[in-house]
Amino acid sequence: MAVQSKPAPLPSWGYAVAGSTGAVLANALVYPLDIVKTRLQVQVKRKPEDSTEHTDPHYTSTWDAITKIVAEDGVPGLYAGMNGALLGVASTNFAYFYWYAMVRELYFKSQKIPAPPSTAVELILGAVAGAVAQLCTIPVAVVTTRQQTQSKADRKGLIDTAREVIHSEDGVFGLWRGLKASLVLVVNPAITYGAYERLKGAFFPGKARLTAGEAFLLGAMSKALATIATQPLIVAKVGLQSKPPPQRQGKPFKGFIEVMKFIVQHEGLMGLFKGIGPQIVKGFMVQGLLMMTKERMELLFILLFRYVRKLRSEQLAKAAELAAAAASKAKVVIPITSK
Numbered sequence: 001m002a003v004q005s006k007p008a009p010l011p012s013w014g015y016a017v018a019g020s021t022g023a024v025l026a027n028a029l030v031y032p033l034d035i036v037k038t039r040l041q042v043q044v045k046r047k048p049e050d051s052t053e054h055t056d057p058h059y060t061s062t063w064d065a066i067t068k069i070v071a072e073d074g075v076p077g078l079y080a081g082m083n084g085a086l087l088g089v090a091s092t093n094f095a096y097f098y099w100y101a102m103v104r105e106l107y108f109k110s111q112k113i114p115a116p117p118s119t120a121v122e123l124i125l126g127a128v129a130g131a132v133a134q135l136c137t138i139p140v141a142v143v144t145t146r147q148q149t150q151s152k153a154d155r156k157g158l159i160d161t162a163r164e165v166i167h168s169e170d171g172v173f174g175l176w177r178g179l180k181a182s183l184v185l186v187v188n189p190a191i192t193y194g195a196y197e198r199l200k201g202a203f204f205p206g207k208a209r210l211t212a213g214e215a216f217l218l219g220a221m222s223k224a225l226a227t228i229a230t231q232p233l234i235v236a237k238v239g240l241q242s243k244p245p246p247q248r249q250g251k252p253f254k255g256f257i258e259v260m261k262f263i264v265q266h267e268g269l270m271g272l273f274k275g276i277g278p279q280i281v282k283g284f285m286v287q288g289l290l291m292m293t294k295e296r297m298e299l300l301f302i303l304l305f306r307y308v309r310k311l312r313s314e315q316l317a318k319a320a321e322l323a324a325a326a327a328s329k330a331k332v333v334i335p336i337t338s339k
Contacts, residue, residue, distance in 0.1 A: 012101040014301045019097030020090045022293030026286040027089045032078035033282040034085065036065045038148045040275035041238045044245045045267040056151065056246075062278045073152045081147030084158045088140035093290075095133035100193065103128050116201065122194035123187070130186030138182050139175035145241040169252070178240035181233055181256035188230045192287060195222035209299060212292045219291030223283040231279065232272035236260050 027034065040059055057072065059065035069077045103125045107117060117125065143162045150156070156164065165174045199218045204210060210218070227234075236256035239245075244252050247266065253259045263271040 012098050012105070014305070015101040015298065016094045016098035018294050018297035018301060019290070020094035021297050022290040023089050023093035023286070024086050025293055026289035028082075028086060029289065030282050030285045031082050031085065032066065033062075033278045033285075035069065035078055035080060035148050036062055037275040037278035037282060038145060038238055038242075039065055039069075040278065041235045042149050042242045042245070043274075044247060044263075045271060045274075062281075077152065080150070080155060081144050081158075084140060084144040084147055084161075087158075088137060088144050091140060092133050092137040095136050096129050097294075099129035099132045100126060117197075119194060119198055122197050123190045126190030126193045127186045130188075130190055131183055134179070134182045134186060138179055141182070142175050142177055142241045145238060146243070149242045177252075178237045178256065181237040181240060184256075185230055185233050185237060188226045188234075191226035191229060192222045195225055196291065210295055212296065215295040216288035216292040220284040220288035223287030224280055227276070227280050227283045231276050232260060234279065235263065235272055235274060239263070 036059075040062070043058060057068045059068060066078070073080070104117075107121065107125060108114070139162070142165060143158060146161050146165060147155070147158070150161075162175065165177075166172055168174050170177060196218055199222060200207075200210065203218065204214060233256065236259040239259040239262075240253050240256055244250060248262075253262070260272060263274075267274070
């Protein structure tokens with residue numbers, strides 16, 4: 001993105017609304033993939049001798065998970081916990097895009113010689129924005145993960161699931177389980193949006209507005225890169241926020257390092273990349289749709305702002321004319337008399 005010497009065409013909240021709107025629409029369209037990748041990531045690979053010990057379903061692939069979920073819960077099962085998930089998406093993305101726009105604007109103002117930010121600076125700006133957003137919104141993510149991994153018989157609403165988390169041994173702080181992993185994972189959106197800005201500058205230098213197809217392609221490419229780089233942490237965070245597996249006998253994990261050790265011990269190193277198929281497809285679609293929608297929403301906001309400013313300037317000009325006319329009428333001509 002080229003450095004702007006003029007004020008940003010939108011305030012920070014304008015970018016935040018555009019980004020969160022795009023994120024909600026994109027995640028709503030591909031939500032079944034979110035359910036599938038979460039369930040694949042929390043299950044522990046079973047050995048042949050363990051096949052009869054557990055009553056909960058075990059999934060071997062994305063399609064196997066979809067068919068088993070539909071068979072057990074019907075099509076609505078693919079949308080379990082959707083309300084909480086979209087609430088979390090909206091709040092997280094609003095906070096992220098708001099602070100991302102803020103820190104970028106502060107960075108540009110601090111530069112004596114205007115120059116585009118380097119890749120390292122883009123990553124740092126994204127990480128700062130992501131950390132602030134996570135601190136505010138992680139409780140919704142914890143509750144949503146619990147809802148997505150509950151069986152049909154155990155399924156509860158958003159508030160009841162939150163109460164269940166609070167009444168666990170962690171208390172209120174249970175709503176912030178996985179915070180450390182989430183703070184480390186701010187590198188994911190940082191890589192995503194940093195890569196997006198760099199790819200935009202490389203493929204479309206000097207172009208202020210991308211077409212829908214161009215924004216989709218760049219968004220999908222940048223998210224795929226970020227997902228591959230951070231998948232082990234994503235799996236560990238989901239393991240922290242869900243109920244502990246049967247092998248733990250109800251004992252929750254203390255940190256994401258412990259989750260990763262458990263996965264490697266029971267499933268090998270490749271277990272850290274379980275669910276990466278639907279994760280990449282979901283990320284590919286969501287990020288592509290998000291950036292495509294965000295670009296359109298930003299354009300709509302800019303046009304709206306210009307229209308409002310035009311109306312305001314016309315009203316001010318009309319008010320000035322009326323004031324001038326009133327002032328001229330109010331002038332009293334005093335006759336000059338001589339003695």
